[in-house]
Amino acid sequence: MPDSIAMVYALLAILGLKIFIDFLARAKARPPYPPGPKPKPLIGNIFDFPAAKPALCYVDWGKKYNSSILYAEALGNRVLIVNNRDDAIEIFEKRARIYSDRPVIPILKLMGWQYNFAFFQYGEEWRQHRKISQQNFNLKASQKYYPIQVKKVHQLLRALHDTPEDFDTHNKMLSISLAMEMMYGLEVKSIQDPCVAIADEAIKLGTDLLVPGSSLINTFPFLQHVPTWFPGATSRKQADIVRCLTEEMIRIPVDKMKTAFEEGRAVPSFFTDFFEKKQNFGASKEEEQAMQNIAYTFYGVLLPIFCAQCFHQTISATGSFFYFMAVNPDVQKKAQAEIDRVTGSTRLPTFNDRTSMPYVEAIYREVMRLRPPLPIGVPHRLIEDDYFKGYLIPEGTAVFANIWAMTHDEAVYPDAFSFKPERFFDEEGVLNDDDRILAYGFGRRICVGKHIASSTMWLMIASVIACFDITKSKDENGNDIDINDDILDSGLLKWAPYCFSRPNVYSLDFLLPYLSQQAKFMCSFKVRSPAVKKLIVEGN
Numbered sequence: 001m002p003d004s005i006a007m008v009y010a011l012l013a014i015l016g017l018k019i020f021i022d023f024l025a026r027a028k029a030r031p032p033y034p035p036g037p038k039p040k041p042l043i044g045n046i047f048d049f050p051a052a053k054p055a056l057c058y059v060d061w062g063k064k065y066n067s068s069i070l071y072a073e074a075l076g077n078r079v080l081i082v083n084n085r086d087d088a089i090e091i092f093e094k095r096a097r098i099y100s101d102r103p104v105i106p107i108l109k110l111m112g113w114q115y116n117f118a119f120f121q122y123g124e125e126w127r128q129h130r131k132i133s134q135q136n137f138n139l140k141a142s143q144k145y146y147p148i149q150v151k152k153v154h155q156l157l158r159a160l161h162d163t164p165e166d167f168d169t170h171n172k173m174l175s176i177s178l179a180m181e182m183m184y185g186l187e188v189k190s191i192q193d194p195c196v197a198i199a200d201e202a203i204k205l206g207t208d209l210l211v212p213g214s215s216l217i218n219t220f221p222f223l224q225h226v227p228t229w230f231p232g233a234t235s236r237k238q239a240d241i242v243r244c245l246t247e248e249m250i251r252i253p254v255d256k257m258k259t260a261f262e263e264g265r266a267v268p269s270f271f272t273d274f275f276e277k278k279q280n281f282g283a284s285k286e287e288e289q290a291m292q293n294i295a296y297t298f299y300g301v302l303l304p305i306f307c308a309q310c311f312h313q314t315i316s317a318t319g320s321f322f323y324f325m326a327v328n329p330d331v332q333k334k335a336q337a338e339i340d341r342v343t344g345s346t347r348l349p350t351f352n353d354r355t356s357m358p359y360v361e362a363i364y365r366e367v368m369r370l371r372p373p374l375p376i377g378v379p380h381r382l383i384e385d386d387y388f389k390g391y392l393i394p395e396g397t398a399v400f401a402n403i404w405a406m407t408h409d410e411a412v413y414p415d416a417f418s419f420k421p422e423r424f425f426d427e428e429g430v431l432n433d434d435d436r437i438l439a440y441g442f443g444r445r446i447c448v449g450k451h452i453a454s455s456t457m458w459l460m461i462a463s464v465i466a467c468f469d470i471t472k473s474k475d476e477n478g479n480d481i482d483i484n485d486d487i488l489d490s491g492l493l494k495w496a497p498y499c500f501s502r503p504n505v506y507s508l509d510f511l512l513p514y515l516s517q518q519a520k521f522m523c524s525f526k527v528r529s530p531a532v533k534k535l536i537v538e539g540n
């Protein structure tokens, strides 16, 4: 080998060695990552991520590593878990500029779910959608939907009265028909309505694809480019079906609403109001697309949160409430006494009663505390390196608020695992100021539908308690059927950032908190009196 070539090789070797030494020196000099399980060579923490109940597992990590923030990584995917409320406020709210992005999820696009702005990257498009949503669904503006909410809750009461054993189906009707009427002014009359069937199927099939191991695309995003005809591309095919269903889910209500408009029978709603404005004053294509996306997003979000069966094993906020009432008859009695005092048992509760019913308010807070429907929230993504409590949090880290850990913190909520609405009262018996519902998340991505959610939940709770005694179901011998405590696992399922090749791309498994494993529980609804029966039937 000529000397000059040998020289080049030697220089390259020295350069390589220098880069390696610099790398080691930098790694040594940089502040450490937050505590967490020790990563293994190459695979990192892939086997440390919990296979179930992540919220609980991350609480254990917190104890083990004596830290309220935990860090782990697997094949370039970085995850930070925040177990403590103050840290969450510092990170998501005080540092919102850099903690408001979302991880990129390639399969969403294959399923046509990229129109759901809850998954949008932090940027101009998200900002536009968020602004329109806030204008239409802030505390004051959302009150224009009160009449629809009242109508839907009264329909739920009638349905529970007629066929109490179908309470899951009635929950589904509440969520879908509320969304349809609020967003498109459309009345869904039965569970057989094509809108219901299509939305149900799209969400079921779509969420199936998110279950770990169900699709290799979740693990190896490059597989998204494999054509559907390719042998073995089953999840690719399923994603295609979901996309078709999702497109229908978006198209059908818009078409129906336009027809109603042309025929002069359109009812005011989020989208109808926009459509009317468009006819009169015009609107840009982007604006129309944004309105359509928002209507679809709200529709898609309402289903899993309120509906116990849309995601086949989900226990919803409504389902958690039924459960807590069935196993806490004393709480129910106390709430019924309060409601009867305010309404005189001569009418159903109304929104105007909310401030006069502090105990019902406390029940709402306690349901949301004990069973936050999304226990580890929806991940945010950090857009640049950050330093927190002396630790380095690298750019691209997916950051989870462990809401469940915060709402089960014994230091804040003594006897945290018990259902005790009384905890929200001070010594004078006045409702305390612990009124922030952590279940709605944090910062700029905080739930934009929280006022609709809060009012719907409150009215549903007050109305159902006013009308029914909810008890455990009985077996054929008249004995109580115990409700399996597994119900307590609600929504605590897994999130595991499986191997992805791109640092800002995460497994869809983070959506799994939406899913839970326990079977449907049984409870029974008994109308409290003939007078109440009359109120239910007449809807007063």
Ligand code: HEM
Residues within 6 Å of the ligand: 117, 118, 119, 130, 297, 298, 299, 301, 302, 305, 317, 372, 373, 374, 377, 378, 379, 380, 439, 440, 441, 442, 443, 444, 445, 446, 447, 448, 449, 450, 452, 453, 457
């Ligand atoms: C009990 C009911 C509900 C709960 C517990 C809940 C919870 C949440 C949580 C935890 C997030 C993520 C927040 C974060 O990133 O920190 C979220 C986002 C969101 N929620 Fe809700 N939600 C509920 C009901 C609703 C309803 C009824 C709507 C619409 C009508 C809605 C619309 C949205 C939207 C659009 C986002 C995405 C916001 C964004 O990314 O900017 N939610 N929700």
